[in-house]
Every structure is written in structure tokens, then in C-alpha cells.
Amino acid sequence: MEKRLIKKDALAGIAKKMTEGFLVWAPVKKEDNVIFAPLGKSDEPFFSYLNSKNAPKNVFFPHTETMMKYTRTGQGMAFSSEVKKADKSVLFGVRPCDAHSFVLLDKLFDQEKYKDEYYIAKRQNTTVISLACVTPPYTSCFCTSVDGEPVSSDGADILLTDIGGDYLAEFITPKGEALAKYFGDTKADAQADAKKADIAAKAKEAIKSKIPAHEVKPILDVNFDNPFWNTIHSKCLACGTCTYLCPTCHCFDISDEVKGSDGVRIRSWDSCMFPMFTKETSGHNPRSSQKERWRQRTMHKFKYYVDMFNAISCVGCGRCVMYCPVNIDIRKIVEDISKL
Ligand code: SF4
Ligand code: SF4
Known part of the structure; x- marks a missing residue:
């Protein structure tokens, strides 16, 4: 797996650079809330957050969505499907629990028996970049009881982990590897892997809330x-x-x-x-x-x-x-x- 190191203060610039070729959804501060929203030219992504107020599922499954249009004609009805070719998108900086939720939503919306074209079109055209949780979590976080971890790549195409002065960027899927050029050319070494393993173990330990799910x-x-x-x-x-x-x-x-x-x-x-x-x-x-x-x-x-x-x-x-x-x-x- 391809792995690189990027300076911590380079992250916002990478997200903004991606807006030149992608619709980039990123965490932004709106009054007292952090929410996921399309990153505009003047927006500053905000990555020092514990979790966003809204879940980023609305990128694939919006609050409201037009499914089709129709017109009554002299001969009957004319229908037009509104399944559109989705914008090439990047969902930048989601927390591992939310990336895990995409794996669960896929089971429903993209299963053998039913294919939800509206969801699938957006999901297939979006690269998910997860941002591992390495700071003390909310007391209400309990991901480790439901098959998650604070430093998990489940559902992610790229996983970013803060390992001190740098982020370790791991390119998990071919979709993630396709964006590697945005992350500079400093290869990660074994020392970075060891730091990440240590941080991941401590982050897991920091999740104190447990339920018998x-x-x-x-x-x-x-x-x-x-x-x-x-x-x-x-x-x-x-x-x-x-x-x-x-x-x-x-x-x-x-x-x-x-x-x-x-x-x-x-x-x-x-x-x-x-x-x-x-x-x-x-x-x-x-x-x-x-x-x-x-x-x-x-x-x-x-x-x-x-x-x-x-x-x-x-x-x-x-x-x-x-x-x-x-x-x-x-x-x-x-x-x-x-x-x-
Ligand atoms: S459980 Fe709480 S948040 Fe959910 S519907 Fe009832 S009052 Fe609202
Ligand atoms: S804790 Fe579980 S049930 Fe509650 S909002 Fe999160 S995923 Fe949904």
C-alpha cells in the first residue's frame, strides 16, 4: 500500500487544491457548528473538530432529491428519469465512524436484490478521505462497541492519521491512489508506521464508553x-x-x-x-x-x-x-x- 507523509499545515491547502477538479465536501465552521458542506473558494476547511453535527451521509443520500419528472401530454404521460451523472467528488476529512456508516449504507442501497441508482451514482464518483480520531473523544463516542475504531480505514479510500508534526496518508483503494499526486512525494517509513500503531492503540484505549451491542x-x-x-x-x-x-x-x-x-x-x-x-x-x-x-x-x-x-x-x-x-x-x- 502506498503511504506518504505530509506536513500538518498542508492539509487545508490540499483540500482547496482539489476543488479545482472536484466537488470537495469538507468540515467547515458555521456559527457554533461544524458541518460538512461543499468547499467554496473563500471557505476554510476546519479539521480540528471531534465530529460534525450533521452526518455526511447527505453527500450520497440528500435530504431531498428529485427522482423523476413527468408531463401530461395529449397522448398520455411523458416521464424523464432524474438519475444524473454525479459530479466527481471528494469527501475530505470524515471521521472513521462516519466512513464506517457508508459501508453499512452500501449494504442497503447497493445490494444484489435492489440497486438504488441515485445513491450508487454519487457513491461511485466520490473518494472518501478519512481523518483518524487521535485526540480525546467525546464521552458519548462508543465506536469500539460496534465494530469500529478511532483509527480505522473501514469505508475510506485514503486514511489520514496525525502522527505528530505530519499526517501519515495511506492510500487504501485504487480510487485513493488516484489522488496520491495531491499529497506530495515524501514516502512514509517504518518509523511512521510504528508511530501510527502506537497512536491507534492509545486512541482505542481512550474510548471509555462501551455497550453490549x-x-x-x-x-x-x-x-x-x-x-x-x-x-x-x-x-x-x-x-x-x-x-x-x-x-x-x-x-x-x-x-x-x-x-x-x-x-x-x-x-x-x-x-x-x-x-x-x-x-x-x-x-x-x-x-x-x-x-x-x-x-x-x-x-x-x-x-x-x-x-x-x-x-x-x-x-x-x-x-x-x-x-x-x-x-x-x-x-x-x-x-x-x-x-x-
Ligand atoms: S429520542 Fe430524543 S431526539 Fe429522538 S425523537 Fe425522541 S426526543 Fe427527539
Ligand atoms: S450513536 Fe448509533 S444510533 Fe446514535 S446517531 Fe450514532 S450511529 Fe446513529
Whole structure:
């Protein structure tokens, strides 16, 4: 594997240089938040962040997206697909937990049975550059409980690790190798590898929050009707913050907007936390209370995704823990389930 060293203060310049040939998504400061956004000419990328407020999944799966357009004609309807050739893009500086989320989303959107052309077009045209977490994490981070690590290349085409004065750049995939020219020509030596191994071990050790995520699947298999489900939801506001910020949540709604003879079909993020989520045209709702909705959220992440793809659909980013306005903590829910 190709490896190079770059000076730490060169990183922002590399990201900006890439904007000459790519649409570059990078972390930028917006008021009190760090978010991923397309890097404009006057924008300064901000890499000293623990994690962004929004998950970068919107690069491949936007909040709203036009799927097709149609027009009523004298002969019937004329349809045009809106699957577009995606811009050549670079997602620069994502944290390893979020890069891991792309591997999980691929299992759904790019599987043998179903191919989501909208997602796949963007995913295939994007190079993911991960930035390893080497500083003390948020107390809500628990990636090591859900198959992640702070210095992991899972889901990355290039992995950057701060090893002191330099970044070690590792080109993981051919897509990543194709961008090697942006990273200078200083080859990394064995000393750099040793430093990285030491830093990776310490970073892993620094993740103190642990949950028994791998233990709960057999318990969930047989506890659909357990009274435990009455204990989570009472303070939930059904605001959807947890699902909208989650890098692995992927539910969407499809709706048509029609004006005169013209219409567009769009898809938008939905949330299993919303009362309307499974409401049927008859008025019946199989998940009529927040209890059923919270059970669905938990089951989806820790049972159904495991049943379907042999993977837990949570990367331990802690966003839902940090931003839930009433402090519902998925870590405690998993802990409590493990004791049923
Ligand atoms: S469930 Fe919470 S901790 Fe897990 S990936 Fe989603 S937002 Fe992150
Ligand atoms: S963020 Fe909290 S209050 Fe809002 S829907 Fe999720 S669990 Fe409920």
C-alpha cells in the first residue's frame, strides 16, 4: 500500500487544491457548528473538530432529491428519469465512524436484490478521505462497541492519521491512489508506521464508553412483547433529531408535486420517530404510539439489520446521545436490554 507523509499545515491547502477538479465536501465552521458542506473558494476547511453535527451521509443520500419528472401530454404521460451523472467528488476529512456508516449504507442501497441508482451514482464518483480520531473523544463516542475504531480505514479510500508534526496518508483503494499526486512525494517509513500503531492503540484505549451491542440480538429475537418497551418512550418528543443526525438511518418518503400538467417525484428523509411514518391510507397505524416507534428504531439497528446484513446499524458516533433534547440515551437502552 502506498503511504506518504505530509506536513500538518498542508492539509487545508490540499483540500482547496482539489476543488479545482472536484466537488470537495469538507468540515467547515458555521456559527457554533461544524458541518460538512461543499468547499467554496473563500471557505476554510476546519479539521480540528471531534465530529460534525450533521452526518455526511447527505453527500450520497440528500435530504431531498428529485427522482423523476413527468408531463401530461395529449397522448398520455411523458416521464424523464432524474438519475444524473454525479459530479466527481471528494469527501475530505470524515471521521472513521462516519466512513464506517457508508459501508453499512452500501449494504442497503447497493445490494444484489435492489440497486438504488441515485445513491450508487454519487457513491461511485466520490473518494472518501478519512481523518483518524487521535485526540480525546467525546464521552458519548462508543465506536469500539460496534465494530469500529478511532483509527480505522473501514469505508475510506485514503486514511489520514496525525502522527505528530505530519499526517501519515495511506492510500487504501485504487480510487485513493488516484489522488496520491495531491499529497506530495515524501514516502512514509517504518518509523511512521510504528508511530501510527502506537497512536491507534492509545486512541482505542481512550474510548471509555462501551455497550453490549453484540449481545442483544438474541435477546431482541424473543422480546418483541416484553413490558420493557413501555419504559423508553414516555419523554420522547418525536422530534426526529436522533434519526436525522444519525449516519446510518436511511428511511425516506416519496411524494409527488404537481402543478398544471407537470409533476416531479421527490424523495425526502423520513423518520421512524414520526407519528405519520407508518400511517396507512385507511387511517390504521401499526405503530400507533411512540412505544412501537422506539421499539422499531432499536430493533432495526440491533436486530433487523443483523438479520438482513449481518451488521449492526449503529457506528457509535454518539450524535443521538448528544442532541436528544430529553436525554434519551441509546447506550442505556442497549445496556438495559442486555439484562432482560
Ligand atoms: S444510533 Fe446514535 S450513536 Fe448509533 S450511529 Fe446513529 S446517531 Fe450514532
Ligand atoms: S431526539 Fe430524543 S426526543 Fe427527539 S425523537 Fe429522538 S429520542 Fe425522541
